[in-house]
Amino acid sequence: MAQQLRSGITTGACAAAAAKAAVLAWRGMFPETVEVISPQGRVITVPVxxxxAAAEGGRASVVKDAGDDPDITNGVTIWASVKIDPSLSExxxxxxxxxxxxxxxxxxxxxxxxxxxxxxxxxxxxxxxDVLPECGAVVTxxxxxxEQLAAxxxxxYLGVVGGLSIIGTTGIVEPMSEEAFKNSLTPQISVVKALGYDSIVFVPGKMGQEYAVKRYGLPGDAVVQTSNFIGHMLESAVSHGLKQVLLIGHLGKIVKVAAGIFHTHNRVADGRLETxxxxxxxxxxxxxxIREILACNTAEAAVTIIENGGFTSVYQVLAERASTRAQRYVFGELTVGTVILTLKGEMLGLDNNARKIGGDLGWNIK
Incomplete structure (x- = not known):
């Protein structure tokens, strides 16, 4: 039996826990652990x-534990200093x-x-x-x-200077052993097949999943996450006997597929802006x-340039190309349609296959 990999906590959860502990210290309480709530409502217990305590607030730290994930921030200490300010409401x-x-x-x-x-x-x-409902504060x-780790x-390259980003959409770090991660993703397809679907919706992550279901009305039971392993998931869809895939993702991911890149982690392949x-x-x-596009730091930054120049028809071309490359990847054993989104979930473009597959699944796109 394969060993169960241990999950960890994100830098965001660590920062939240440290901030809460700092306020509690100001109130004269010094717990060994605190509970924080993820954006999804999950309770996460974090050691302090x-x-x-200080006269105007408190200071606390949490040591990041990334579990079995090879996270560059594993073991770092994250501090929060809180200055209570009765003149602030936020x-x-x-x-x-x-x-x-x-x-x-x-x-x-x-x-x-x-x-x-x-x-x-x-x-x-x-x-x-949770612990300071009566007034505002400044949290540092x-x-x-x-700063050294951020290098x-x-x-x-993204224009974040002076240090690390505080990240994490769920508060939990899931182990990123590649094979283990692939193996954890594939069972989603089995569930979709078992529910009677012959079409499936692929999204890279949780944000895409929320947009697909809540914004575009696609059935949640048919939407699964691929992470960076789009090629692996396409092959798995074939092996499970599915017939159609609706690929929905941010411009930066879809552009890679249009270029024939099916493992989309930035350390494996990029070329987004060049494509x-x-x-x-x-x-x-x-x-x-073209020069403006190549000077951008992110695919999202290119969206404004494309819109201002009146070249938004490129999104349909990119969607069509991504679908074609995906179908070639599985030797024509799937029909693939593609939808391109912004970071905020706004639809930039889609192809005719996407219209057909999305319509079959009952989405609310006209």
């Missing part, structure tokens, strides 16, 4: 490493030592803000509010040594637009 988040600042557009956090992603922001604010998150991530630029050039976009 240190906590101390919880204000600041970046301390080792936490980056966003300097370029195209990310989920606006330029000039601490690189604390929306999920962790929600967790931190809720954790503080720090990761000593974070080994994509942050410098967008190539298809824009083929569609007649001027050199100035």
């Amino acid at each position: 490493a240190e906590a101390a 919880i204000v988040l600041q970046a301390g030592e080792g936490v980056g600042i966003v300097t370029k557009p195209g990310l989920a956090v606006p330029v000039g803000q601490p690189a604390i992603n929306p999920g962790p922001r929600t967790m931190i604010i809720r954790a503080v509010r 998150i720090s990761v000593p040594g974070g 080994r991530t994509l942050n410098p 967008i630029a190539a298809y824009l050039a083929a569609g007649g976009a001027p050199v100035s637009v």
Whole structure:
């Protein structure tokens, strides 16, 4: 029997727990563990490493435990300093030592803000509010040594300077052993097949899953996550006897599939901007637009340039190409349709196969 891999906690959950412990220290309580709530409503118990009170607030730390995931931040200490401010009505988040600042557009956090992603922001604010309902506070998150660690991530290329990003959409780190992760993904297909579907919806992650179901009305039972293993999941769909796949994802993922990349982790393959630029050039976009695209830091940042230039027809071309490449990947044993989204879930483009498959599944797209 394969050994069960141990899950861990995200930097976002650590930051939220440290912030809560800091407020409790200010109130004279020093628990060994605190509970924080994930954006999905899951209760996560987090050990507290240190906590101390101050005249205007408190300070506490949590040591990140990534479980069996090879996480670059495993073992780092995440600090939260909380300054209670009765004149404030809100919880204000600041970046301390080792936490980056966003300097370029195209990310989920606006330029000039601490690189604390929306999920962790929600967790931190809720954790503080749980123990400080009566007024506002300034919460400063720090990761000593974070700037050095960030040099080994994509942050410098994404325009996040000065340290790490505080990330995590669920508060839990799932082990990322590649084979183990693939094996954990495949059973989703078995369930869809067992429920009587011959069409399936593939999304890279949880955000895509929420958009597919809540925004576009696709049946939740037919929507499964592929993570970066789109090729593996296409092959698994074939082996389970499914006939149609609706691929829904962010522009940055779908562009890779259009380029024939079926393991979409950025350390394996990229070429997102180059692929967008190539298809824009083929569609007649001027050199100035191509240069702008190639100068972007993210695929999301390219969306504004494409819209301003009037070249949004490229999205249908990219969707068609992604579907064609996916069908070739499984030697024509599946019909594949593709939908391209923004980070906010807005639909940029889709192909005719997607319209047919989505219609068969009862989505609310006209």
